[in-house]
Amino acid sequence: MQSQEIQKLRVDEKEQVQHQPEKPPLHLVEIREEITVSEKIDIKYIKKRAEITAVSYLWCRICKQKTPFNEARGCDCGVIMCNNCWGEWDSTCPMCESGMTTAFVPK
Amino acid sequence: MSENKSRLQTLFEQGEFVVTGEIGPPKSASGAGIREHAKHLSGYCDATNLTDNQTAIVRLSSIASGVHVLQAGGEPIVQMTCRDRNRIAIQSDLLGAYSLGIKNLLCLSGDHQSFGNHPTSANVFDVDSLQLIRMVKRMRDEKVFACGEEIKKDEPRFFIGAVANPFADPFEVRVYRMEKKINAGAQFFQTQIIFDLERFDRFMELARERGLHERSYIMAGVMPVKSAKVAGYMKKFVSGMAVPDDMIERLKKAEDQQAEAVEICVEQIKYLKNVKGVKGVHIMAVGWEEIVPTIVEKAGLLPRPQVPGLAQVAG
Numbered sequence: 001m002q003s004q005e006i007q008k009l010r011v012d013e014k015e016q017v018q019h020q021p022e023k024p025p026l027h028l029v030e031i032r033e034e035i036t037v038s039e040k041i042d043i044k045y046i047k048k049r050a051e052i053t054a055v056s057y058l059w060c061r062i063c064k065q066k067t068p069f070n071e072a073r074g075c076d077c078g079v080i081m082c083n084n085c086w087g088e089w090d091s092t093c094p095m096c097e098s099g100m101t102t103a104f105v106p107k
Numbered sequence: 108m109s110e111n112k113s114r115l116q117t118l119f120e121q122g123e124f125v126v127t128g129e130i131g132p133p134k135s136a137s138g139a140g141i142r143e144h145a146k147h148l149s150g151y152c153d154a155t156n157l158t159d160n161q162t163a164i165v166r167l168s169s170i171a172s173g174v175h176v177l178q179a180g181g182e183p184i185v186q187m188t189c190r191d192r193n194r195i196a197i198q199s200d201l202l203g204a205y206s207l208g209i210k211n212l213l214c215l216s217g218d219h220q221s222f223g224n225h226p227t228s229a230n231v232f233d234v235d236s237l238q239l240i241r242m243v244k245r246m247r248d249e250k251v252f253a254c255g256e257e258i259k260k261d262e263p264r265f266f267i268g269a270v271a272n273p274f275a276d277p278f279e280v281r282v283y284r285m286e287k288k289i290n291a292g293a294q295f296f297q298t299q300i301i302f303d304l305e306r307f308d309r310f311m312e313l314a315r316e317r318g319l320h321e322r323s324y325i326m327a328g329v330m331p332v333k334s335a336k337v338a339g340y341m342k343k344f345v346s347g348m349a350v351p352d353d354m355i356e357r358l359k360k361a362e363d364q365q366a367e368a369v370e371i372c373v374e375q376i377k378y379l380k381n382v383k384g385v386k387g388v389h390i391m392a393v394g395w396e397e398i399v400p401t402i403v404e405k406a407g408l409l410p411r412p413q414v415p416g417l418a419q420v421a422g
Binding site: 057058059061062074075076077078079080089090093094095096097098 | 131133134161162164221222223224226333334336337340341344393394395
């Protein structure tokens with residue numbers, strides 16, 4: 001079935017070519033360029049890899065906003081908050097009530 | 108072979124009402140705190156969960172933490188999430204964990220990494236929690252790795268646990284999901300923290316209808332909530348958690364909120380102990396581990412049962 005279709009296409013193309021108006025004959029133009037070869041060929045391989053960088057932001061558990069790293073606080077129990085929300089929650093962890101540290105200060 | 112069974116499994120099989128606790132490993136390379144907590148819980152909890160980078164925050168590994176608990180004379184339940192490892196790493200860690208003497212494993216998916224301290228990190232989730240349970244079961248019962256290759260020598264013979272959340276939506280699916288986990292190989296369950304006892308009752312009713320309480324050991328999760336503020340936070344900001352308003356009100360009105368929190372937790376345990384199909388209680392005292400012995404004592408769960416042939420261990 002498929003080969004029949006291909007065959008048909010070929011026939012159609014042939015017909016199209018036959019029906020096309022006459023064109024001027026094509027000719028080749030020879031272009032010559034001088035190529036200079038250096039003594040040493042330098043091959044450079046560029047390997048791109050993802051960079052592991054310090055985290056620039058964290059997500060506040062309360063306001064669900066992206067918070068810059070140095071404006072967030074973390075608790076040992078796992079809660080991460082932005083400084084604003086931390087202030088609103090009496091400056092303690094809302095989960096375990098411990099004083100949260102500014103653990104996320106980049107060094 | 109009975110000598111391969113964990114203390115936890117033996118207690119369940121003896122028909123005991125089991126008590127487990129939880130330790131969150133530290134964000135450092137020190138195991139001293141874990142050993143201290145394990146000793147503190149000794150004689151009050153039959154086994155202790157070691158969380159696996161809980162809340163997607165880098166911590167001491169759960170397997171290493173499990174070894175610290177063993178060194179302290181305790182019985183660890185190592186948690187294994189699917190977030191951080193592919194199936195090769197998981198199986199490798201399972202072999203390692205069992206070789207170090209860990210016999211209880213809790214399989215779970217894990218919190219999404221965007222909530223933790225590496226929000227841009229990649230997750231894995233090569234297998235989900237159901238596939239993980241199945242994989243562990245096959246390693247134990249069929250002595251094969253996930254690829255089908257035979258484990259030629261000693262296979263890891265874990266007592267396989269899973270988690271269930273009766274409070275996530277849609278409610279009707281919860282029991283089916285639990286059943287799927289049992290079919291995959293889960294032998295015991297620890298539920299999400301229970302505050303809404305009425306909803307938990309309905310969940311257990313559905314579980315009993317399907318006979319799940321006879322096919323697995325279901326442990327009810329409880330948590331002493333330190334204050335009304337903590338309860339309010341959990342109600343509003345912790346997903347999959349149902350905190351009743353009357354509990355928050357009760358805590359607000361109390362003169363000593365912490366004492367009231369203990370009282371509420373004890374009442375819950377006493378209630379849950381009488382729910383048909385509940386075989387134990389899992390106490391998650393987040394950041395308040397030192398209160399666990401008081402709760403266990405007040406709930407009338409002492410003395411903890413012993414396993415013949417094993418030294419008194421707990422933690």
